[in-house]
Amino acid sequence: MKEELFVSGRNIPNIDPYLHIWHWQIPIYLFLGGLAAGILFLAGVYTILGKDKEMQATVKWAPFIVPFALIIGLFMLFLDLKHKLYFWQLYTTIRLESPMGWGAWVLMIMTPISIIWSASYVREVFPNWDWKFKFLYTFEAWVIKNRWFIAWPMAIYAVILGIYTGILLSAFNARPLWNTTILGPLFLVSGMSTGAASIILMSKNHEERRLIGRLDLLFIAVELFFITHMIMGFLAGSEVQIQAAQLFLGGEFTVPFFVFVIFLGLLLPAVLEILELIGFKVPIVIPAILVLIGGLIFRFIMVEAGQITRYLY
């Protein structure tokens, strides 16, 4: 029997286009959060391992980006709010069930840690820096003495921040493309990868770049594995999830997803990094920049595509 079905939903001009409520601010916020998480995780881990002398860019230089990334990220979140003057209520409530609430609090903890971390290195970078107040010198001395202990919560919170950028989306059951538990780990490794890429861009030490480059290769491999699993999971899921996966498998996001995310953002940098590892002269800056751009486009695509997937009834 032939069956035809169409829904002439509502036709209300000011609502239907605006249910697509998250625009460019959210992907930028997620990208910067992931980047910050990646850098702080690696900085924390190498400090814990006692390699802070060998890994100068990882532990000292790259973390200088983080406070700026987090503050810009928070500003993006602020720009996204529609009732801006009421934003402070994020910090007068604790709602354990709300991913948005978790994110606000994690950032509230992460941003000061990253500022303190970078501040403790300021005088190594600018030897003439003057803290003006004596208690700041005392505090700085305390932080420098206890870096190893600060590195632990920093690395752990970095993982929470990285996973959170995925959970913010995956907690929405109403958007089938986002509603997969693998999105948290996926955004975490993607964030680690972009963090590693920015360390590579800032490092002047060949050995450090090689080591972080290898790590980045691992992150890219895991990311490809997670993306494959995400799509396999969708295809084995219910109709709404199959339709969500179709957006990437022939639907309107196929070309940007495969060209910019999979090929230019993951496969090509991976190949270039492998070539570099086996001895070819490849300027490692190229894969690093590709990874960063790929990570940003990936978040744009996920946020945009997720908002057009919905329950069918």
Next chain:
Amino acid sequence: MRYAMAIDTRKCVGCSDCVVACQTENNVPIGFCRDWVSETVDGTYPNVSIELRSERCNHCDSSPCVRCCPTGASHFEDGGIVLVTHHKCIGCGACIQSCPYEARYSHPDGYVDKCTFCIHRVRKGEDPACVSVCPTKCMFFGDLDDPNSEIVNVLKNRKFKALAPEAGTKPQIFYLV
């Protein structure tokens, strides 16, 4: 007490009186709405059937919008009515993303707005505006915990469905089919 609504899809003619009544009663800004009428056509001509549904917030028992709200602006009132406290809402849009029924919208004043089951009328013992104006009397509003209410009676005697129950939200608007 558990407020719910039953809507007879076989009586509804899709006149949109419920939509206009809601907009008037609740001062909904022009171009926005808290309820709307959906039309689904099944089959191939000449064997077609139309289903008309007056849709709105389902005041779900397990509301993803209440769960994901970071400030507690979205909350449950007595009787399971889901409300947004305007001065607590920061307009982050999480609840709009979380709703499988797309029942929420961003009010031009910044906060998120949606159907309130006309709680100001219900507290006075009246029906919501949409129910009270329906010319075909196809909508029933009442308390599911009251065995003598009209809605319990109608749900006992008719086949009904809810929208997207697979979303796990336990919706409380029932469509008589």
